[in-house]
Amino acid sequence: MKNEEILKRLRDADGYVSGQELCAQYGVSRTAVWKAIKQLEKEGFIIEAQNNKGYRLVEDKDTEVFSKAAIISYMDTKWIGKKLVFRNKTTSTNIDAKELAESGEDAGLLVVADMQTAGRGRRGHNWEAPEGQNIYMSLLLRPSCHPEKASALTLVMAMAVLEALKEITKASCGIKWPNDIVINNKKVCGILTEMSAELDGIHYVVIGTGINVNQTTFAEDIQDKATSLYLENGVHYNRAQLVARVMYHFEKIYELFEKQWSLAELVERYNRDLVNCGRQVRVLDPQGEYNGVAQGINEKGELIVVRESDGKTVLVYAGEVSVRGVYGYAI
Numbered sequence: 001m002k003n004e005e006i007l008k009r010l011r012d013a014d015g016y017v018s019g020q021e022l023c024a025q026y027g028v029s030r031t032a033v034w035k036a037i038k039q040l041e042k043e044g045f046i047i048e049a050q051n052n053k054g055y056r057l058v059e060d061k062d063t064e065v066f067s068k069a070a071i072i073s074y075m076d077t078k079w080i081g082k083k084l085v086f087r088n089k090t091t092s093t094n095i096d097a098k099e100l101a102e103s104g105e106d107a108g109l110l111v112v113a114d115m116q117t118a119g120r121g122r123r124g125h126n127w128e129a130p131e132g133q134n135i136y137m138s139l140l141l142r143p144s145c146h147p148e149k150a151s152a153l154t155l156v157m158a159m160a161v162l163e164a165l166k167e168i169t170k171a172s173c174g175i176k177w178p179n180d181i182v183i184n185n186k187k188v189c190g191i192l193t194e195m196s197a198e199l200d201g202i203h204y205v206v207i208g209t210g211i212n213v214n215q216t217t218f219a220e221d222i223q224d225k226a227t228s229l230y231l232e233n234g235v236h237y238n239r240a241q242l243v244a245r246v247m248y249h250f251e252k253i254y255e256l257f258e259k260q261w262s263l264a265e266l267v268e269r270y271n272r273d274l275v276n277c278g279r280q281v282r283v284l285d286p287q288g289e290y291n292g293v294a295q296g297i298n299e300k301g302e303l304i305v306v307r308e309s310d311g312k313t314v315l316v317y318a319g320e321v322s323v324r325g326v327y328g329y330a331i
């Protein structure tokens with residue numbers, strides 16, 4: 001019996017669960033159950049114990065516990081996130097996941113942290129990663145596809161985050177190509193995918209995801225383009241549950257992607273949530289910037305843009321190029 005199993009049992013129960021029932025269910029002694037309860041309390045869970053009734057988990061926004069047991073107790077996947085490394089504080093979960101990949105860990109491993117001291121964003125930017133507020137996580141994959149197909153994985157993760165956010169927050173969020181999640185034209189999630197590969201094969205891919213969940217303030221220079229779920233909805237969210245729901249949706253969407261290592265079956269769904277779709281965008285190509293109207297993505301995850309200057313259709317490939325809204329960050 002694992003602590004997270006007891007945790008899940010208590011959460012799913014409507015009221016108290018007797019010690020006897022827990023002993024019988026897991027085939028352990030009363031002392032073992034008591035010890036597990038004490039360990040969960042040490043992690044921060046509030047568990048009421050009553051002599052004749054048993055145990056009851058007390059959960060509300062002030063008792064949110066972000067820990068390995070908390071995340072696993074919500075996890076509902078077959079292989080994604082089944083092995084979980086949780087760090088209270090680390091440099092960057094992407095660095096951790098890459099190290100673990102190099103040491104031979106299997107695909108599906110998930111590294112989650114409560115705080116990062118050297119969080120990294122795309123194109124060499126930093127990623128603000130304060131303690132106790134947000135989600136910082138990196139997923140290890142070892143896809144057997146050609147390396148050039150792997151960049152689409154970042155869009156798969158964006159779709160998974162979006163699905164989880166819709167489910168849990170009911171907020172109206174969308175995707176800014178290729179992989180930022182936005183609410184009210186501000187970014188609430190960023191994804192950094194890194195790969196180790198040879199010309200014709202992938203060693204591993206690490207998809208790093210940062211979700212601004214309960215953060216209340218942002219540095220002045222990013223205030224106008226960054227936000228959190230809390231700031232948008234006025235509600236504190238349970239991060240452990242959110243991590244587990246993202247992994248659940250990732251597994252489902254990845255199954256569709258890996259059939260042909262293509263987004264073919266996902267294009268329509270992605271485009272429905274793409275805030276840039278049918279709108280004017282500014283393409284920040286290092287070879288020369290231009291405006292155009294975004295038409296949506298193709299099965300490779302490239303953004304199809306009709307260029308304003310000559311009406312030509314251009315395929316924009318993520319990598320070095322980024323896209324902005326003409327009026328604001330996303331649209």
Ligand code: BTN
Binds near residue numbers: 121136209
């Ligand atoms: C972006 O610039 O939009 C990407 C941000 C990615 C941040 C996440 S937080 C977890 C993982 N670890 C990192 O150092 N970066 C990614």
